Amino acid sequence: MDHPIKRDHARFRKIVKGKIRDNLRKYVSHGSQIIPKGTDKFTVPMPTIDIPRFKFGDKSEGGMGQGKGEAGDPVNGQPDPNGQPGQGEAGEGEGNKELEVELSLEELARILGEELALPNIEPKGKKSLQSVVDRYTNIGTVGPDSLRHLRRTYKQALKRQIATDSYDPENPVIIPIRKDFRYRASDTKVEMQNAAVVIYMMDVSGSMGDEQKEIVRTESFWINLWLKSQYKDIEIRYIIHDATAKEVDEHTFFRTRESGGTLISSAFNLCKEIIEKDYNPNEWNIYPFHFSDGDNWSADDTKLCMDLLDKVILPVSNVFCYGQVESRYGSGQFYKDLVTKYGQTSDKLILSKIKNKEGILDSIKEFLGKGK
Amino acid sequence: MNRTKPITGELLALKEEIEGYAIKAGLDFFPQIFEVCDYDTINILAAQGGFPSRYPHWKFGMDYDQLSKGYAYGLQKIYEMVINTNPCYAYLLQANNWVDQKIVMAHVYGHNDFFKNNAWFSNTNRKMMDVMANHGTKIRRYMDRYGADAVENFIDKVLSLENLMDINELFETSSLKRHRQEQSDQQKIESQDDGYLNDDRSQALKSFMRTKARINKRDEPLPKKEDDQISAERPLQNKSKDILGYLIQYAPIEEWQADIIGILREESYYFLPQRMTKIMNEGWASYWHSRIMTEDALDSSEIIDFADKHAGVMAMSRQNINPYKVGIELMRDIEYRWNRGMFGKEYNECTDMKEKHHWDTKLNQGRAKIFEVRKSHNDISFIDEFLTPDFCERQQLFTYKYNPRTGRFEIDSKDFLAIKQKLLSQLTNFGQPIIEVEDGNFMNRKELLLSHVHYGVDLDVNFASETLRNLYAIWRRPVNLKTKYEEKEVVFQYDGKEFKTIN
Numbered sequence A: 001m002d003h004p005i006k007r008d009h010a011r012f013r014k015i016v017k018g019k020i021r022d023n024l025r026k027y028v029s030h031g032s033q034i035i036p037k038g039t040d041k042f043t044v045p046m047p048t049i050d051i052p053r054f055k056f057g058d059k060s061e062g063g064m065g066q067g068k069g070e071a072g073d074p075v076n077g078q079p080d081p082n083g084q085p086g087q088g089e090a091g092e093g094e095g096n097k098e099l100e101v102e103l104s105l106e107e108l109a110r111i112l113g114e115e116l117a118l119p120n121i122e123p124k125g126k127k128s129l130q131s132v133v134d135r136y137t138n139i140g141t142v143g144p145d146s147l148r149h150l151r152r153t154y155k156q157a158l159k160r161q162i163a164t165d166s167y168d169p170e171n172p173v174i175i176p177i178r179k180d181f182r183y184r185a186s187d188t189k190v191e192m193q194n195a196a197v198v199i200y201m202m203d204v205s206g207s208m209g210d211e212q213k214e215i216v217r218t219e220s221f222w223i224n225l226w227l228k229s230q231y232k233d234i235e236i237r238y239i240i241h242d243a244t245a246k247e248v249d250e251h252t253f254f255r256t257r258e259s260g261g262t263l264i265s266s267a268f269n270l271c272k273e274i275i276e277k278d279y280n281p282n283e284w285n286i287y288p289f290h291f292s293d294g295d296n297w298s299a300d301d302t303k304l305c306m307d308l309l310d311k312v313i314l315p316v317s318n319v320f321c322y323g324q325v326e327s328r329y330g331s332g333q334f335y336k337d338l339v340t341k342y343g344q345t346s347d348k349l350i351l352s353k354i355k356n357k358e359g360i361l362d363s364i365k366e367f368l369g370k371g372k
Numbered sequence B: 001m002n003r004t005k006p007i008t009g010e011l012l013a014l015k016e017e018i019e020g021y022a023i024k025a026g027l028d029f030f031p032q033i034f035e036v037c038d039y040d041t042i043n044i045l046a047a048q049g050g051f052p053s054r055y056p057h058w059k060f061g062m063d064y065d066q067l068s069k070g071y072a073y074g075l076q077k078i079y080e081m082v083i084n085t086n087p088c089y090a091y092l093l094q095a096n097n098w099v100d101q102k103i104v105m106a107h108v109y110g111h112n113d114f115f116k117n118n119a120w121f122s123n124t125n126r127k128m129m130d131v132m133a134n135h136g137t138k139i140r141r142y143m144d145r146y147g148a149d150a151v152e153n154f155i156d157k158v159l160s161l162e163n164l165m166d167i168n169e170l171f172e173t174s175s176l177k178r179h180r181q182e183q184s185d186q187q188k189i190e191s192q193d194d195g196y197l198n199d200d201r202s203q204a205l206k207s208f209m210r211t212k213a214r215i216n217k218r219d220e221p222l223p224k225k226e227d228d229q230i231s232a233e234r235p236l237q238n239k240s241k242d243i244l245g246y247l248i249q250y251a252p253i254e255e256w257q258a259d260i261i262g263i264l265r266e267e268s269y270y271f272l273p274q275r276m277t278k279i280m281n282e283g284w285a286s287y288w289h290s291r292i293m294t295e296d297a298l299d300s301s302e303i304i305d306f307a308d309k310h311a312g313v314m315a316m317s318r319q320n321i322n323p324y325k326v327g328i329e330l331m332r333d334i335e336y337r338w339n340r341g342m343f344g345k346e347y348n349e350c351t352d353m354k355e356k357h358h359w360d361t362k363l364n365q366g367r368a369k370i371f372e373v374r375k376s377h378n379d380i381s382f383i384d385e386f387l388t389p390d391f392c393e394r395q396q397l398f399t400y401k402y403n404p405r406t407g408r409f410e411i412d413s414k415d416f417l418a419i420k421q422k423l424l425s426q427l428t429n430f431g432q433p434i435i436e437v438e439d440g441n442f443m444n445r446k447e448l449l450l451s452h453v454h455y456g457v458d459l460d461v462n463f464a465s466e467t468l469r470n471l472y473a474i475w476r477r478p479v480n481l482k483t484k485y486e487e488k489e490v491v492f493q494y495d496g497k498e499f500k501t502i503n
Helices: A005-016 A022-027 A105-116 A150-163 A210-230 A250-255 A264-278 A299-316 A333-342 A359-368 B009-024 B039-047 B058-072 B098-117 B128-146 B148-159 B174-193 B203-219 B227-233 B243-250 B255-276 B278-297 B300-314 B323-339 B344-349 B353-357 B366-376 B379-386 B389-394 B416-431 B461-475
Strands: A028-037 A040-049 A063-066 A129-140 A183-193 A195-203 A233-241 A245-248 A284-292 A320-325 A349-354 B032-037 B080-082 B088-093 B397-403 B408-413 B434-442 B447-453 B479-485 B488-494 B499-502
Touching: A005 A040, A005 B058, A022 A028, A040 A105, A040 B058, A063 B416, A105 A210, A195 A210, A195 A264, A210 A233, A210 A250, A210 A284, A210 A320, A210 A359, A233 A250, A233 A264, A245 A264, A264 A284, A264 A299, A299 A320, A299 A333, A320 A333, A320 A359, A333 A349, A349 A359, B009 B032, B009 B098, B009 B278, B032 B039, B032 B098, B039 B058, B039 B080, B039 B088, B080 B098, B088 B098, B098 B278, B098 B300, B098 B366, B128 B148, B128 B255, B148 B255, B148 B461, B243 B255, B243 B434, B255 B278, B255 B416, B278 B300, B278 B323, B278 B366, B278 B379, B300 B323, B323 B366, B323 B379, B323 B389, B366 B379, B379 B416, B389 B416, B397 B416, B408 B416, B434 B479, B447 B461, B461 B479, B461 B488, B461 B499
Parallel strands: A195 A233, A195 A284, A284 A320, A320 A349, B032 B088, B447 B479
Antiparallel strands: A028 A040, A063 B397, A129 A183, A233 A245, B080 B088, B397 B408, B434 B447, B479 B488, B488 B499
């Protein structure tokens, strides 16, 4: 029998997933744990249930630290609410020392999928991409000893002995000779695969600050990770726009800050061009993502956007995802317009509002949770 | 199922060796038992507060989830667990290398000595291993009888209030004495009809057997209390910080519910001294592992490994105080100062910095002083009495706070008084808000009035409202909380339907 804590653990997981004890659901917080990998850092979801207690509110009160520095110098990171002396009821544990570990991207994707309970994607369209793979499905008469197929070899020897009448059922001794030997051999196969393209569009007008971009960056990293785990071959294109749109590389995408007005249609137009030029919707799974703070220049332009969505983008895409990052300056009007037109839930269009960094995981779940 | 096993062979010999050094150093400890286990088991033990058997509850599963993820993804690793019991149990990770085991053992003897001698631990139950296991059995039995969900639900509500403790309850208060008296009286009465209790079996076992006996008597109808009889019992004025204790006495709850509150309350109070002496306890244990290792136990080939491990544990953080680091440095500072007589009127009034720096009366009371300190202080009095401006400067301590202009946390002050005040306020009431029952018959309507003793930091209102909701589920009449919010006196109320502010 396993330790009883495994039952507690299973119960905890069920509560977190919302299967039992619905009244605890509102206390579940989807925290995350940062995992350093190389020079970058990844976060792994680490859900907790916070039992409500009387506790001090204002964490901006600050705290205490130790180290070099003068008044006014920044203290990296946030105070850890669990790090105050005198907290925690465990016995005395010897200091926690950080260990280094290598996590592959596949493992990270698996963790993400597991934690968010993401369904696997069912690709649409026919498989169009060819790739060549060798599989050991054949049998040959020559080969290295390490690939010798014992069962086939003995079978062959048995056949020969019966044919030559040297087999005695009373004394069934089978001795393979050189020419009985059989070996596993490879077959070369052409496999067809699904191909996918992700087109990211981001509003970089003046109202999108660094924090908003950071959110988009983090979110698109995880989305890429998941889609990469689902499609063997994936292309990623980036478009930035303010009043005009242009295609850029990844580096520019996340670091550009423009100013000025916003015409979302410019991005949609460019997206349309890219699809028409490079991606035949019969062969490709197409995922356009658009991130903005929801401010568009005019109602006319919004109408133009809807037109483009209706006529071109939606019909060819697996799903179109719109993520609205909350910003102090944005009105959030575009989201409302989309909801009015397509409703909160639609087959081809997924809408998500991302309030702050904590909202990222929920938003990813909204985008990818449908398995499209 | 045996997940841990006693140490044998080389480790046992090592234990004897380290124990010898500990005795030589003058440490005074309970008999020490070491067991080894794998990482999964140590995660389980840590999740359960060090105890192999606890009542069933998802929160242990949650802690286990985090510990095992932390271990699997390489974020942290627990080297050892030590429990405040007599004999003192400590669990070592099987995979520790030889030097780790040495450090850990030496460290454990420090904790063991602290548990045995520090005054705040004097009333903790050293047979807690049995008590916890019995609590588990009791709660499982209640789950069989009343349903797992119902019992778990109730436990959740009680856990919501678990941090509202009165540290005075750790000592022999008059009410505690009265309680003891009542208990022993009752025991005498009970032992008349339950003859088997009159032997030398442990208190925990007896309490357990009594419950069993009570449950067996369940078929007889219990004398039902009349409603107004309960209200008559409710005192008009009875201030208490021991909220759970208060609820056991006055809330309109069933016997099993009262028993569960009692169980959780007992466990909370058991852990309280550890929460109150984190800095001292870790400082003391680190001081001794460092001494024992460097003076006796260390082989010269192990010195680099030791230095590496020790430095890892002592790492300073800019976001938080590392109790190990502050604790060990303060212990060493006290020892140094008392060796050289650097305290008292004459020293304090000396204005010549050079003379002060070279002050040495050859007093040599350092060792004796730290032994005395570990006996009588807790973290608050420890910091209050021994933190010096000099120490703060040497340890590069600072306070920081959020700067809304730059949107980041910045170093606020390196001033001694500011640091000391910040530390003390973090430690006050073991870091929890001070909440007391003010009135059990508020508005003359059997409502409960709690008041928050406000020392400058507001409560988190969202959490407070949810907590009141849980409290209501136990009190079953409107519950009120008097506090200060954004500079104003307010009373929050939850009346079973909505959460509102009354003035």
